[in-house]
Amino acid sequence: MSGRRARPLVVAAAVLAALGALAYAWWPEAPVPAPSRPASAYAAIDKIDVHVHVPMERAAEARRVFARHGVRLALNANGGDTAPGLLPYCHVDFARAEAPDFASYARDALTRCRERGGVGLKIGKALGLGYRTSDGRLLAVDDPRLDVVFEVAGELSLPVLIHTGDPQAFFRPPTRDNERYDELSAHPSWSFWGPEWPSWEDLFAAYEARVARHPGTRFVGAHFGNAPEEPERVGAMLARYDNLYVETGARIPELGRHDAARMRALFVRWRRRILFGTDVQMGREGSWVLGSAGAQPDPPARIPVFYETHWRYFETTDRRFAHPTPIQGDWRIDGLGLPREVLVDLYHDNAARVFGLDDREAAPGVE
Ligand SMILES: [Zn+2]
Numbered sequence: 001m002s003g004r005r006a007r008p009l010v011v012a013a014a015v016l017a018a019l020g021a022l023a024y025a026w027w028p029e030a031p032v033p034a035p036s037r038p039a040s041a042y043a044a045i046d047k048i049d050v051h052v053h054v055p056m057e058r059a060a061e062a063r064r065v066f067a068r069h070g071v072r073l074a075l076n077a078n079g080g081d082t083a084p085g086l087l088p089y090c091h092v093d094f095a096r097a098e099a100p101d102f103a104s105y106a107r108d109a110l111t112r113c114r115e116r117g118g119v120g121l122k123i124g125k126a127l128g129l130g131y132r133t134s135d136g137r138l139l140a141v142d143d144p145r146l147d148v149v150f151e152v153a154g155e156l157s158l159p160v161l162i163h164t165g166d167p168q169a170f171f172r173p174p175t176r177d178n179e180r181y182d183e184l185s186a187h188p189s190w191s192f193w194g195p196e197w198p199s200w201e202d203l204f205a206a207y208e209a210r211v212a213r214h215p216g217t218r219f220v221g222a223h224f225g226n227a228p229e230e231p232e233r234v235g236a237m238l239a240r241y242d243n244l245y246v247e248t249g250a251r252i253p254e255l256g257r258h259d260a261a262r263m264r265a266l267f268v269r270w271r272r273r274i275l276f277g278t279d280v281q282m283g284r285e286g287s288w289v290l291g292s293a294g295a296q297p298d299p300p301a302r303i304p305v306f307y308e309t310h311w312r313y314f315e316t317t318d319r320r321f322a323h324p325t326p327i328q329g330d331w332r333i334d335g336l337g338l339p340r341e342v343l344v345d346l347y348h349d350n351a352a353r354v355f356g357l358d359d360r361e362a363a364p365g366v367e
Contacts, residue, residue, distance in 0.1 A: 032299060032301040032302050032305065033305050033322065034304075034305065035304050035305050035308035036308065036312065036318075036321070037308070037312075039069075039070075039308070042308075042311040042312075042315055043311075043315060043340055043343050043347075044070075045070070045340075045343055045344055045347045045348060046070065046072040046073075046347070046348055047069075047070050047071045047072060047073075047276055047347040047348060048071070048072065048073045048074070048075070048275075048276065048347070048348050048351035048352060048357065049066065049071045049073075049074040049075070049276060049277055049278050049280070050074075050075045050161065050220065050247050050249075050275045050276065050277045050351050050355070051075065051077055051161065051222060051247055051249035051250075051277030051278060051279045052066075052074040052075065052076055052077065052086075052277075052278065052279070052280050052281075052282075053076070053077050053078045053279070053280070053281035053282065054074070054076050054078060054080075054086060054282050055078060055080075055282065055283070055284045056078075056080040056081055056083065057284065058282050058284070058286060059080075059083040059084075059086050060083070060084075061282075061286065062074070062086065062282050063083070063084055063085040063086060065303060066085065067085065069303070069304070069307040070307075071307075072085065073085055073086075073087065073351075073357065074086050074087075075087055075088075075089060075119060075120065075161075075351075075355065076088045076089060077089050077122045077124075077161065077279075079091050079113075079118075079122070081116070081117070082116070082117035087117060087118075087119045087355075087357070088113075088116075088117065088118050088119070089118060089119065089120045089121060089122035089161060090109070090110055090113035090114070090118035090120065090121045090122070090158060091109075091113075091121070091122060092106050092109055092110065092121065092123075092149050093105075093109075094126070094127055094131045094139055094146070095131055097131065097133065097139055097143070097145050097146060098133055098134055098145070102145065102148070103148040106148055106149045106152060107148065107152050110149070110152050110153060110156055110158060111152075111156065113158075114156045114158060118158065119158070119159075119355045119356070119357065120158050120159045120160065120161050120220070120355060121149070121153045121158045121159070121160045121161070122160075122161045122162075123160060123161070123162045123163065123164075124163050125163045125164060125165065125166055127139065127141055127146075127162075127164070128140065128141045128164050128165065128198065128203050128206060128207075129165075129166075129192060129197070129198075129203070138198065140206050141162075141164050141203065141206035141207050141209075141210050142206040142207075142209040142210045142213070147213065147214075150210065150213070150214040150217050151214060151216075151217070153214075153217050154214055154216040154217030154218070155216075157356060159217075159218040159219065159220050159245070159354055159355055160217060160218070160219050160220065161220045161222055161247070162207065162210070162219055162220070162221060162222060162226075163222035163223060163226065164203050164204065164206070164207035164221075164226045165200050165203040165204055165207070165226050166190065166192065166200075167180060167228075167229070167254070167328075168200050168229050169184075170184065170190055170191055170192050170193075171192050171193060171197070171199065171200040172193060173193050174188070174191040174193055179329050179330075180328065180329060182294065182327055182329075183292060183294070183327050183328060183329075186293075186294040186295045186327065204226060204227065207221070207226055208237065211237070211241050211243065211244050212240075212241060214243070215241075215242070215243050216243070217243060218243050218244075218245065218354060219241075219243060219244050219245065220245045220246065220247050220275060220354065221234070221237075221244060221245070221246040221247070222246075222247060222249055222277070222279075223247075223249055223250060223251045223279070224246050224247070224248055224251045224254070224255060225237060225238070225244070225246035228251040228254035228255050229254060231255070231258055231262070231263060231266050232266075234246060234266075235266050235269065235270060238270050238273050244273070245273045245274070245275055245350070245354055246270075246273065246274055246275070247274070247275040247276065247277035248274065248275070248276055248277050248278075248310075249277035249278055249279030249291075250278070250279035250291040250292060250325065252291075252309065252310055252313050252323055252324050252325070252333065253291070253323035253324065253325050253328045253329060253331070253333065254328070255313070255333075256313055256323055256332075256333020256334060256335075257331055257333060259334075260317070260319075260334040260335065260336055260337075263336055264336045264337065264338065267314075267336055267338055267342060267346070268338070268339070268342055271341075271342045271345045271346070272345060272350060273350070274345075274346055274350065275346070275350045275351050275354065276310075276346050276347050276348075276351065278290075278291065278306075278307075278310065279291055280306070283297060288300055288302075288303060290302055290303065290306040290324065290325060291306070291324055291325030291328070292325050292327050292328055293327055294327050305324070306324045306325075309321070309322070309323060309324035310324060312335055313333060313335050313336060314335070314336055314338050314343060314346065315335070315336075315337065315338060315343065316335040316337055317334075317335050317336075317337035318334070318335045319334050319335070320332040320333075320334065321333060321334075321335070
């Protein structure tokens, strides 16, 4: 393309970009609902959030926001360094799974990460739905070549926060009658409908096989054990595997749709195995994604109601209230009204025990 023709295009693109930025800044946003109660209405229990995403350059700001909402310590799925109030998960690069030195690479990476303050190993849904082997197939969650990763995590006392699969609706046709249609329209790459993808059931079976294969390794099933649509199934898995825990990240909307009495019984029965997590994501530019968002990030003005809706779900018996992540779907949720001692386990004690955080919390510089 000649310079003479390129220039007007560049100018037009710049004008459009500027207009877009103005529209984003000035366009009236959907009104943000106010919290329904003052923060003092909820239990004053220090929280540990086991599932956040914070870029290191925004660690101080994240800590202030978390602290304002009672989250004293957060475990950073992005990895990175140790910072006040923020401890990193370790990562393993599964793109190297077929390299002859994969076992020693994985052992070294985890050992060094542990020495630098890593408290767990985070595995995202790309294992099972992203990484491919040289034959073009997806690398399976239970591929035996990866066994070393999970064995070493156990040896090093690094619990594995593992996200496998995705909401069951993402495996159904992304059509208007899909209840996650809005979310899938904003993020077409989240659809796993079609012959090129494994089924939700196959992914879940591989995740279960992984948990079963490493009884000496603690697993924290992300997003309520990767099956918030089927809480009884999660309960059955907790009964089968003593090394399994689950966290609540980004699944209050799904959990809150189930019968509240059934869910309350599950949370009480498994009170030592369910950990508090939000999956709150902070962008590099300071944007926020509160569980999930549409094409644009969430307005920061929604942060207080996002947190409040968690406390309201766990602590009150309110019925039919709006859930914390509107893009996930148009339904209302019912609160659990958990007893205080169960809340202490959920919000704090389970995470402290499973991740060995008690002395870390008391460390200088970590309030
Ligand atoms: Zn996450």
